[in-house]
Amino acid sequence: MLNIYNLSVSFQGEYLFEEISFQLKGGDRVGLIGKNGAGKSTLLKILSKEMQPDTGEMASDKSIKIGFLKQDIDFVQGRTVLEEAYEAFEEIKNVEQKMDDINHQLATRTDYESDSYHDLIVAISDLTHHYEIIGGYNYQGETEKILQGLGFKREDFQKKTETFSGGWRMRIELAKLLLQTNDILLLDEPTNHLDIESIIWLEGFLTNFPGAVVIVSHDKMFLNNVTNRTIEISLGRIYDYNKPYSQYLVLRQELREQQLASQKNQEKQIQQTERLIEKFRAKASKASMAQSLIKKLDKVDRIEVDEDDNAVMRLRFPISIQPGRVVVEAHKVSKNYGDNHVLDKVEMAIERGIKTAF
Structure with a gap:
């Protein structure tokens, strides 16, 4: 489906990843993991x-369609939720427009016996057949099903998209992506703005998706429930195993422990050989044997242990002025998005030293 070969990307002389290679095929549900800044979003x-990468190649069928859910979205003002979701069906909407134009001509023209009128009848017949094949009679019901799965209610369908928060607009963008006939889905933090019910629905959708899916997510449970393969970007290289997230971590640790044990045994053998070389060098009769051992040692492939990225970010926010005991105090705070009431007369106080999560 998609082949990646010797891909490299660098910024200011530092490689995010160097000469990485892997394949994506139908049924792959890949969890793309790594520390912040490792290059996950860049790879998507x-x-x-x-x-474009600095070096490397990507090969795929010309007909491959790739859908990408990004963190930033841009909506056209004035569309309803349904109208925006219908933007996923570009070909269907184009055929609908052509059918409307022809039907208008058929209704207004009176030259029923002319060749051009006959051509219009043939054209509308062909378009109607094509419209049925591409799902023209089903897309509206499918759109409503997807929107409801992502948490929208029927009464939301005719509301303008600008009356919704950024999180709900991201759900509309996700709905459009799922409605398209893509072969590969690239999802950057798809669960960030979803509630539990919508996450469960999305898990079921992706599990049954016949194409390939690549997911960047900090939601470990979501990765465990959806993925069947994990690719980790670490220190410029990738680790690729056909295991979901948690199983991959266990396997990766086991493999690293095996590497350490093998490396330790090899080092012991190398040290024994080096002692023999030093011993034989001192005797002229054993010099040829010493040279033979040196050549043998030079041919040894040294076992390398996969490095762990233990770098951590340390942040410090110095206080210029010591605040009072109460840092934030709110009284009767309300917020609406159109008719959607998200906050209603909220009372809240945040005191100095308190760690608050929303």
Whole structure:
């Protein structure tokens, strides 16, 4: 489906990843993991062809369609939720427009016996057949099902998209992506704005998706429930195993322990050989044997242990002025998005030293 070969990307002389290779095929549900800044979002942009690598190649069928859910979205003002979701069906909407134009001509023209009128009848027949094949009679019901799965109610369908918060607009963008006939889905933090019910629905959808899915997510449970393969970007290289997230971590640790044990045994053998070399060098009769051992030692492939990225970010926010005991105090705070009431007369106080999560 999609082949990636010797892909490299660097910024200011430092490689995010260097000469990485892997394949994506139908049924792959890949969890793309790594520390912040490892290059996960960059790799998604390269796979979507929004960004070019420094070196390397990507090969795929010309007909492959790739859908990319990004963190930033841009909506056209004035569309309803349904109208925005219908933007996923570009071909269907184009055929509908052509059918409307022809039907208008058939209704207004009176030259029923002319060749051109006959051509219009043939054209509308062909378009109607094509419209049925591409799902023209089913897309509206499918759109409503997807929107409801992502948490929208029927009464939301005719509301303008600008009356919704950024999180709900991201759900509309996700709905459009799922409605398209993509072969590969690239999802950057798809659960960030979803409630539990919507996450469960999305898990079921992706599990049954016949194409390939690549997911960047900090939601470990979501990765465990959806993925069947994990690719980790670490220190410029990738680790690729056909295991979901938690199983991959266990396997990776086991493999590293095996590498350490093998490396330890090899070092012991190398040290024994080096002692023999030093011993035989001192005797002229054993010099040829010493040279033979040196050549043998030079041919040994040294066992390497996969490095762990233990770098951590340390932040410090110095206080210029010591605040009072109460840092934030709110009284009767309300917020609406159109008719959607998200906050209603909230009372809250945050005191100095308190760690608050929303």
